[in-house]
Amino acid sequence: MAYNLLKGKKGIIFGALNEQSIAWKVAQRAVEEGAEIVLSNAPIALRMGELNKLAEACNAPVIGADVTNNDDIVNLFNKTQEHFGGGVDFILHSIGMSVNVRKGITYTQNNYDFSHKGLDISALSLHRILQTAMKMDAINEWGSVLALTYIAAQRVFPDYNDMADNKAYLESIARSFGYYYGVQKKVRINTVSQSPTRTTAGSGVKGFDGFINYAEKMSPLGNASADQCADYCVTLFSDLTKMVTMQNLFHDGGFSFTGVTQAVIEQMEK
Numbered sequence: 001m002a003y004n005l006l007k008g009k010k011g012i013i014f015g016a017l018n019e020q021s022i023a024w025k026v027a028q029r030a031v032e033e034g035a036e037i038v039l040s041n042a043p044i045a046l047r048m049g050e051l052n053k054l055a056e057a058c059n060a061p062v063i064g065a066d067v068t069n070n071d072d073i074v075n076l077f078n079k080t081q082e083h084f085g086g087g088v089d090f091i092l093h094s095i096g097m098s099v100n101v102r103k104g105i106t107y108t109q110n111n112y113d114f115s116h117k118g119l120d121i122s123a124l125s126l127h128r129i130l131q132t133a134m135k136m137d138a139i140n141e142w143g144s145v146l147a148l149t150y151i152a153a154q155r156v157f158p159d160y161n162d163m164a165d166n167k168a169y170l171e172s173i174a175r176s177f178g179y180y181y182g183v184q185k186k187v188r189i190n191t192v193s194q195s196p197t198r199t200t201a202g203s204g205v206k207g208f209d210g211f212i213n214y215a216e217k218m219s220p221l222g223n224a225s226a227d228q229c230a231d232y233c234v235t236l237f238s239d240l241t242k243m244v245t246m247q248n249l250f251h252d253g254g255f256s257f258t259g260v261t262q263a264v265i266e267q268m269e270k
């Protein structure tokens, strides 16, 4: 059901790769709620061609940008400003990648070149996007910026590897930049800490099936789906949440505050 929560709003959605992507669902929901959007992803992701389907359905232009490249980000904001004839009201950062995870290198053996690359893509990119937006005055007053994160930033999940460090850095950037952008232009910046979700990035984590099943059993409401995450993001882009900023918001069916559940105890007694 749509409520017109984003009527008249304009936004940029980073990170829709395929139909499983959380960003894909957010793009669809945002448009359903009346928003106009621009879609962006890395040039290599655009070459896969999947994004064109979403672009067509959402009547949205696709503007490629490697988030580790300043010129790409400047170009994206320039073209977006041209397209909308002004600034944007919301931005979704739905981007993550660890070369160490991809190559199966364990945390204690991390290769630092790979760590740098992962940090740049997964965390510093939020700073880069915000710094560029601020310089170009590309986000409207009372705009809302969201980045997706995971609870491995606070607790140890061994196979999450260096992505845990990247997420801790990402959450810290949201807080720190949230202060400055709030004071300067009433722009709010938050992170949404989502349940494990079956996507390309999610499934790359070693032992993902065990991981997702455990989280399901440890969450009073069960795991939050990508569609439910999209619903939540839409509320955070809307004017109903104007005073929420610099927060890490758990969207995880209660997992983050559960010590143990009956289902897990029963499993342990077997």
Ligand SMILES: NC(=O)c1ccc[n+]([C@@H]2O[C@H](COP(=O)([O-])OP(=O)(O)OC[C@H]3O[C@@H](n4cnc5c(N)ncnc54)[C@H](O)[C@@H]3O)[C@@H](O)[C@H]2O)c1
Pocket: 014, 015, 016, 017, 018, 020, 021, 022, 023, 041, 042, 045, 065, 066, 067, 068, 093, 094, 095, 096, 097, 121, 148, 149, 150, 193, 194, 195, 196, 197, 198, 199, 200, 201, 202, 203
């Ligand atoms: N899937 C999960 O279990 C889960 C749980 C919590 C948080 N998250 C977070 O959600 C976000 C979206 O991930 P997803 O699960 O939808 O997977 P996904 O693989 O669909 O999305 C990751 C996106 O990052 C993009 N990307 C990678 N390198 C890039 C670069 N250099 N420039 C621009 N874009 C680049 C990819 O092209 C892809 O679109 C990530 O931040 C992820 O860490 C995922």
